[in-house]
Amino acid sequence: MSIFIFSTLVISIIFLLVLGSWYNIQGPFLLQIVMLISTAVAIFSAAILIALQPLFSSKSKHPRRSLPHQASWGKDFSEAISSPAAMLEGYVVKFVNTPFLQILGMTGMADQIIGMPLSNLIHPADHQNFAELSAETSLDKSKDNPTTIRLICADGTSLPSNVSLSKMREDFKDKSMLFQFTPMSAINPLSDDFESQFNYHSIMDRLEEIVFQLSANGEIIFINTSWESILDYKVKHCIGKLLIDFCHPEDKPTLKASLDSLTQGKRTHSTLETRLLTARGRPNWVMLRAKTTSTSTGERTGVIGTMTDIQRNKEADATQLANKRALNSLLNNIPGMVYRCKNDRSWKFEFVSEGCIDVTGYDPLQLINDKNLSWNLIIHPDDRADVWESVNHQISVDKEFKLIFRIITSKGDTKLVQEYGRGIFSSTGELLALEGFITEIPKHQYRVNSLKSIPY
Numbered sequence: 284m285s286i287f288i289f290s291t292l293v294i295s296i297i298f299l300l301v302l303g304s305w306y307n308i309q310g311p312f313l314l315q316i317v318m319l320i321s322t323a324v325a326i327f328s329a330a331i332l333i334a335l336q337p338l339f340s341s342k343s344k345h346p347r348r349s350l351p352h353q354a355s356w357g358k359d360f361s362e363a364i365s366s367p368a369a370m371l372e373g374y375v376v377k378f379v380n381t382p383f384l385q386i387l388g389m390t391g392m393a394d395q396i397i398g399m400p401l402s403n404l405i406h407p408a409d410h411q412n413f414a415e416l417s418a419e420t421s422l423d424k425s426k427d428n429p430t431t432i433r434l435i436c437a438d439g440t441s442l443p444s445n446v447s448l449s450k451m452r453e454d455f456k457d458k459s460m461l462f463q464f465t466p467m468s469a470i471n472p473l474s475d476d477f478e479s480q481f482n483y484h485s486i487m488d489r490l491e492e493i494v495f496q497l498s499a500n501g502e503i504i505f506i507n508t509s510w511e512s513i514l515d516y517k518v519k520h521c522i523g524k525l526l527i528d529f530c531h532p533e534d535k536p537t538l539k540a541s542l543d544s545l546t547q548g549k550r551t552h553s554t555l556e557t558r559l560l561t562a563r564g565r566p567n568w569v570m571l572r573a574k575t576t577s578t579s580t581g582e583r584t585g586v587i588g589t590m591t592d593i594q595r596n597k598e599a600d601a602t603q604l605a606n607k608r609a610l611n612s613l614l615n616n617i618p619g620m621v622y623r624c625k626n627d628r629s630w631k632f633e634f635v636s637e638g639c640i641d642v643t644g645y646d647p648l649q650l651i652n653d654k655n656l657s658w659n660l661i662i663h664p665d666d667r668a669d670v671w672e673s674v675n676h677q678i679s680v681d682k683e684f685k686l687i688f689r690i691i692t693s694k695g696d697t698k699l700v701q702e703y704g705r706g707i708f709s710s711t712g713e714l715l716a717l718e719g720f721i722t723e724i725p726k727h728q729y730r731v732n733s734l735k736s737i738p739y
Contacts, residue, residue: 369462370451374400374417377459386466388437401462406433406441407482413446420460433582434464440547440583443467467577476610493569493590494704499546499583501525501539513569513592531558531566538571545575548582556593568597587739614638619722622658626678626706626717628671630658633716642700642723644693663697678706678714687724 367383369376376397384390387404396404400442405413409432416430441565444464445505451459487494487507496505503521510518530538544550552574558566571690573588614621620639624632632650639647643661649654662670665686672724677684683705690698 343407364463369401371448371460371462373458374402376401382405385436387442392418392437395590404435406435409433416446416448420450421458423450431467434465436583442583443577482731491592493592495526495588497526497542497546497586499585501527501542501546502569502584503732504585507509513561513567514559529559531560535556541571542586545573545586546584547573548577548584551575559590566591568594611636617720619720621718623716623718624658625673626714630662630697630717633660640720642698643690661692663691665689674704674717682706682708684719691704699726 284376309373320704328425347584364380365382367386368380376399379393379396381390384393384396389396402410402413409651412430412432416432429445431443432446433443436442445465446462446464448463449461451461488509488622490507490509493509493513494505494507495503495510499503502523503526504523506518506521508518510516510521517527526542527535527539537555538557541553545553554570554572556568556570560566561567569590570593571588571590575582575584576587577584589626592646614636617636618641619637620642621634622632622634622639623634624630635647635650637647639645639650643650645656645661650658659667670686670688673686674684683702683703685701687699687701690700692698701724702719702721704717706714707716707718709715
C-alpha cells in the first residue's frame with residue numbers, strides 16, 4: 284500500500300513542476316493554487332488505488348501461486364504409486380502413471396489420454412457406477428464393498444477391475460481426485476518357494492490331472508506337480524512361459540485359437556484333445572478342459588482348467604481300430620454275409636459285411652441306410668411269413684436258428700440261401716437283436732421242389 288502512495292506523490296510533484304514551467308508561474312498565489320490541486324489529485328488517486336488493490340490481489344496472486352504447485356504435487360504423488368493410478372480434475376484426466384498405461388495396453392499413449400474424460404475408458408454399462416462413485420467421493424462418503432468397473436483396453440476388450448476414488452485435498456473447492464484400479468484377474472506368479480503360499484497345494488499335488496492357470500497373454504502362472512509326472516518338466520522352470528510352447532507343432536494352431544477365444548472373452552469354456560511334448564520330445568495326448576475367470580463376454584481375462592492324460596486311451600483306441608480293421612478284412616473275405624439286425628418284421632440291418640454284395644447285389648450302405656429297403660423285402664414274397672415264424676420258433680426253443688429260403692437280388696434274380704443265426708439277449712432275458720451268417724446255396728445242391736419246404 285505504501286508503494287502506491289509514494290508513487291502517487293512523486294507523480295504529483297512532477298505534474299506540479301511541469302505545469303509551473305509551462306505557464307511560467309511566478310506569482311505566489313497561482314503557485315499555491317497549483318500545489319493545492321496537485322495535492323488533491325494525489326490524495327484522490329491514492330484513495331482509488333487503495334480501494335482497488337484487494338480485488339487485484341485476490342484474483343491474480345493467489346491462483347498463480349497455488350495451482351502450479353498443486354498440479355505438480357498431484358503428478359508426483361500419482362507417479363510414486365506402484366499400482367495403476369490417474370489424477371483427475373472432475374472427470375477429466377490430468378495425469379496417468381506408467382502401470383495405468385501398461386495394464387490397459389496403452390504404453391506411449393499418455394498424450395492422447397490426458398485431457399480426455401475418464402468415462403471414455405470405462406465400459407458404457409458402468410458409467411452410472413462411476414458417476415455414483417464420484418458423487419460419493421465428493422461428499423466424503425465411504426463404501427464397505429469395492430466398486431467393480433470394466434475398463435476399456437487398447438485392443439477393445441474390457442478389463443473388470445476393483446476401483447477406488449479419493450480426494451487429493453480436503454479443500455471442498457478442489458476437485459482433484461486420485462483414481463486407482465486393480466484388475467480382478469491379477470494374480471502374482473508363484474515364486475520358487477510356492478509351497479508355503481498355498482495351504483491347498485498338497486491337495487493339488489495328489490490329483491492325477493494337471494491343474495493350470497494362465498494369464499490373459501497365455502502365460503503359465505500356476506501349475507501343479509502332475510505336470511512333472513506326465514511331461515517330465517520342472518514346474519519352476521515353466522512358470523511364465525506360454526502353454527502353446529509345450530504343444531505339438533501340428534496341434535499349435537488349434538490350441539492357440541482355442542485359448543485366444545477364451546482370453547478375448549469370445550467363449551467362456553473350451554474342451555479339446557491335443558498333444559503336448561514331453562521333455563524327451565515324445566508326444567503325449569491330453570484332454571484339455573478350460574474356462575475363463577470371468578463369466579462376461581467380451582472381457583479380456585485369464586484362463587483356468589485341467590489337462591487329463593489320455594495317452595493310454597489313445598493307444599488302446601489305436602489297437603482297437605487296428606483289430607477292427609483286421610476283423611472287417613476277415614469278414615469281407617468270407618464267402619457270405621455276416622449281419623446284425625433287429626428282430627422286427629422288416630429285419631432292419633444294424634451291421635452287414637461286404638459279402639452281401641455277392642449274395643444280394645446290394646451295397647452294405649444301402650441295406651443299412653436306405654429306409655425303403657429292408658431284408659424282409661429281399662426275402663421272396665412266398666417265404667416271408669414262413670421265415671418269420673421259423674426264426675421266432677427256433678429262438679424260443681434254443682436261442683439259435685437254421686433255415687433255407689429264397690431271396691430276390693437287386694437284379695431281380697431268385698437265389699436260394701441258407702442262414703445260421705442266434706438271438707442276442709440282455710441280462711433280463713430281453714431279445715435285443717439277431718446276429719448270423721447267410722450264404723448262397725449253389726444251384727446244383729438243391730431241387731426245385733424243395734423250395735417250398737423251410738426246415739425248423
